[in-house]
Amino acid sequence: MLLLAAAMLSASVHLAGVADAPTAHSAPVTTDARPASVLVVAASVQGVPEPAPVRDAPVEPELDGCRDVEATTFSAEACLDQLARASSIGVERYATSLDADGDDAASLVAAVGEQVSAGSTTTWWAGLGDERRTLLAQAAPGVVGNLEGVPYSVRDTANRQALRYATTAVTARLGSDVEEPDDARRLAMLQQVRATLDGATHDVPFAGAADRHLVALDTALPGRAAVTVGDLDTADDVSVLVPGMLFTVSDQLVDWTNTAGALHDEQATWATLLGRDGPGPVPTVAVVAWMGYQTPDLTNFYDLRLAQRGAAHLEDALSGLDATRAGHEPRVSVMAHSYGSTTATIALSSGRVSVDSLVLLGSPGSVVPDAGGLAVHDDDVYAAAGSFDPVAGSGFFGADPATAAFGAVVLHLGGGADTLTGRALAAALGHNDYFRAGTESMRSLALIGLGHGDLVDGRAGDPGRGGPEAPTLALVRPQDLYFRD
Known part of the structure; x- marks a missing residue:
């Protein structure tokens, strides 16, 4: 357990890693709201005049x-x-x-x-x-x-x-007699949400060509949020990104949304390329940077309670998408990383929601023994385990999705020339490489989200095969070679 904890600490932070907690003045603050006692929204709905101010009064x-x-x-x-x-x-x-x-x-x-x-x-x-x-x-x-x-x-x-x-x-x-102990941290979190919508903070460049939309917000610490890149009301293909441990709104929302933006652009490029000669219009895409649950840290990563709560929130979000888009349903994919992959298996084994595709990236384990226990249409389930990912294959929370017995398609991550475009693709070897632009993994995620999983390179699962697997020369991971306590 100590070895896995060390691995998760070093590996479970996305791309650039956990950012230093911003100060209360690390990003510009938009304060164009009226005082709290006056609920007036300037131009919240176009063409509607502001209502007259109503000051504190008893509830009717x-x-x-x-x-x-x-x-x-x-x-x-x-x-x-x-x-x-x-x-x-x-x-x-x-x-x-x-x-x-x-x-x-x-x-x-x-x-x-x-x-x-x-x-x-x-x-x-x-x-x-x-x-x-x-x-x-x-x-x-x-x-x-x-x-x-x-x-x-x-x-x-x-x-x-x-x-x-x-x-x-x-x-x-802040600075007044009514200041609350967590106000500085809370303000920093709110500023990060604002910065995410603006497109950049802490010298992180804007990623994603489409507009961003704040479709969920819980302002109480540690905070929850969901930001979409693309129009979730109209998109033909929707991908929901579920993060793993150590992801917080304060430290990772900007980065996670930039990740969603990069995937959105990759998907839009492929949609244009594949749909150029098709009979209908090019499909539109939206990617959701979903941070709708409290992810664990090193003090509480070892149990499933936060994953179970997160699964309930994920079920709500997917049910909301189904309801809002009833009659013109999009194709929906869930792409879940690390602890988030376990969270996704809980949600999709509940019997309450289903999706069209599921990708489990760097997973510490599934709560169901095989892909057949997940509500995914046509069993369109994929798994990815980088050769130097110390979390994938640990089986800490259950079955390893990257084994043939699980039944998922295990994605090839070694890179090489794109078979369709000839573009050079980089390998995705570490725990934080799966969403890195220019990798074979990112190409695969884009195609899966568009319903073109048949174009990705991977090893088909064999759910009829039971028992433990020995490592092969094609996929040798360090965690397969040493004892895990």
């Missing part, structure tokens, strides 16, 4: 059903019905009762999500008039921005406003 009885979310009598359906029917002044007064930090909104969203399906939320939102939708998005952006089943363009606008409110509130507390 007509929205009592949206309070006390932890009470056993709380009804999510009743709350949504009240939000749909309450007077405008009642909604605005209710909104002033929510803290500007976003904690109250997050609690309400969680409570609603536990009782109401994403499909029901989609139906609820579709039944609202334009004026009511605008009112709710303006008054309670932290709620609307995170309800699975609401269109992603609406969620992006709402979450950006919620980010401004939270940044303003935390900034105002």
